[in-house]
Amino acid sequence: MILKNLTRRANTGQLVNYLFKQEKDNKPKPILKHNLRSRTTKGWTKEFDQNFESRIHRRSNNISLHHTIISFSNKDKNQINPELLKDITKKYIELRGKENIYLASSHHDKEHIHLHIVMSSTKLITGESNRISRQEFKDLKLALDAYQKEKFPELKHSLPAHGKSQKLQLSDPEQKLQDREGKLSQKQELFQAVQSAYARSKSVDNFLSEIKSGGYKTYERGGKVYGLEDESGRHYRFSTLGFDLNKLEDKDRQTQEEAKQLQELASLRDSKSQDLEQEDEGLEREIDEDDKDQTEDQESEDLEAETGTQDEDDSDTEDTDDD
DSSP: OOEEEEESSOHHHHHHHHHHHOOOOOOOSSSSSOOOOOOOOHHHHHHHHHHHOOOOOOOOOOOOOEEEEEEEEEEEGGGGOEEEEEEHHHHHHHHOOSOOOEEEEEEEEHHHHOEEEEESSOOOOTBBBBOOOOOHHHHHHHHHHHHHHHTTTOOOTSOOOOTTTTOOOOHEEEEEEHEEEEEEEOHHHHHHHHHHHHHHHHHHHHHHHHHHHHHHHEEEETTEEEEETTTSSSEEEHHHTTOOHHHHHHHHHHHHHHHHHHHHHHHHHHEEEEEEEHHHHHHHHHHHHHHHHHHHHHHHHHHHEEEHHHHHHHHHHHHHHHH
């Protein structure tokens, strides 16, 4: 897949309406809504705008929305269905952050099918910016590619080489072997294994677990895991293969921070729900008490009416006796 991110500073309604514009033979419907309650374009626009108003740090040129486009090869067109598109969208949301607002649709009016995902520029309720660095976005692309390759291997034409600058430098004998026989060297096989595990991982521990589950050995230096060891006992440093474990540690810290924020957000929602329930209970008690008071008043009035009638009868009787 090809993943491209655009930004927007205004005209939320225009972008939301674009997601659901009429195509020649298709009227797009929402592939997925996340942290949205409305059911119309007008309602979704309002929710995006209201969430942006809670932004903590405000400037005149703040980004209000992120518009992500995920495109698939036209050669895989027959393999793509709504369930696959929804699954890919869910994975993108998981990688980008579940604490944001998302709205997604798919367009089929071109040769290739593509997803449109609109994301808020601030996290739900907290107003905190959800900006990520270029390197983090590159890692997201690699992780999404690795997920697609594992979950949907039938999309074999939709796997471009994101991050082409990260290439493995081969020695002359290794290059000649590949050119002559088309075989991967031991170093190339290790590189591909590391690349796949690195893209899927969000922490160093997760990365090392992925490596070991693939049957590869690691070696240590200075008490830290330093690289991989091949079958002959030769060592390959992760840095030589082109991977920096420090970035995984940063990603791990970010993941933990996001988990903490999600927990705080869930607690805030639960607190608000409890407050609403208490208000509803208080309102129900007031209604019950009002009904009870009205019933008692009615019974009192009925009793007075009955008593008054009896007194009149007694009075009439007494007057008759006097006569």
